[in-house]
Amino acid sequence: MSTKKSTPDLILMIATFTLLAIGLIMVYSASAVWADYKFQDSFFFAKRQMLFAGVGIVAMFFIMNVNYWTWRTWAKVLLIVCFVLLIAVLIPGVGNVRNGSRSWIGVGAFSIQPSEFMKLAMIAFLAKFLSENQKLITSFKKGLIPSLGLVFLAFGLIMLQPDLGTGTVMVGTCVVMILVAGARISHFAIFGLLGVAGFVALVISAPYRIKRITSFLDPWQDPLGSGFQIIQSLYAIGPGGLFGLGLGQSRQKFFYLPEPQTDFIFAILAEELGFIGGSFILLLFALLLWRGIRIALGAPDLFGSFLAVGIIAMVAIQVMINIGVVTGLMPVTGITLPFLSYGGSSLTLMLMAIGVLLNISRYARY
Secondary structure, eight states: OOOOOSSOOHHHHHHHHHHHHHHHHHHHHHHHHHHHHHHSOTTHHHHHHHHHHHHHHHHHHHHHTSOTHHHHHHHHHHHHHHHHHHHHTTSBTTEEEETTEEEEEEETTEEEOHHHHHHHHHHHHHHHHHHHSGGGTTOIIIIIHHHHHHHHHHHHHHHTTTOHHHHHHHHHHHHHHHHHHTOOHHHHHHHHHHHHHHHHHHHHHOHHHHHHHHHHHOGGGSTTTTTHHHHHHHHHHHHHTTTOSOTTOOSTTTTTSSSTTSTTHHHHHHHHHHHHHHHHHHHHHHHHHHHHHHHHHHOSSHHHHHHHHHHHHHHHHHHHHHHHHHTTSSOOOOOOOTTTSOOHHHHHHHHHHHHHHHHHHTTOOO
């Protein structure tokens, strides 16, 4: 392993902190009206997000200074812990139900979402498995089935909550990692057919998912029901124009777009900061992904490369799904926008993941 660098990747760090700062501002702007109505405190969500950000930053700097090989050593233990939490969250009285999903475990006044942390644990374990068994990944029985079998076991537990969005991000991330490791495309064709069949079954099994699909194709079929969120999101983005209505001047946050500080925060951002503001956010994400790819290519070993690829794939997939949903290009799935959306587990997890990337960058050769 190469000599430790004196500093981590500063460009990656700057992009991350810029996104985080904009996110804190937008969480307040998007949530102030709803927070004042519901909690008589317009700063309710903003204060909690600042607390989550503080915890996440501390975790990021701590992890940034811990050799990334530690993740290889503890990958199996972390995965088992996350599996236990995924099972525990399904137990009535242990898991908390919000918006129809039993996805949270309460901890005092706050709660954690085990499925979020499963994403990082699965990335670490899969990076360990692929780095130790790369020659076997071209084998359908010895390489592909064991790796994907574990992924779909976790996906099944996540779907019992149910949380299709988080499960989709996790599966998509792992598929990217396995493909990068050298798996055969022909083998994925088999799983692809099974995946399509499974997705159809999941959609048919829950009527609300069918409504989401049809509303995505034509939200005006049910403008006050399944198509409501998409329509209100587009009503926010459209008037934003080139420069936006101005920070804090959103109209859709006045009880039109439900809880705009979470999954649809990009719609409020586009309404207030316009095409320019939205494009700047996308450029920051592109910058972050570019630095992550460079770190993956320059990592001194296979484990570091696969770990970096998994983290970058997770961020990229989550951004694409969120922006796709907000702009009406994809069905509503309930996915946060990394570093911007309100949410403690999601924000903390993302900052921890960036901490891992920053540590790998200290050893990368580029």
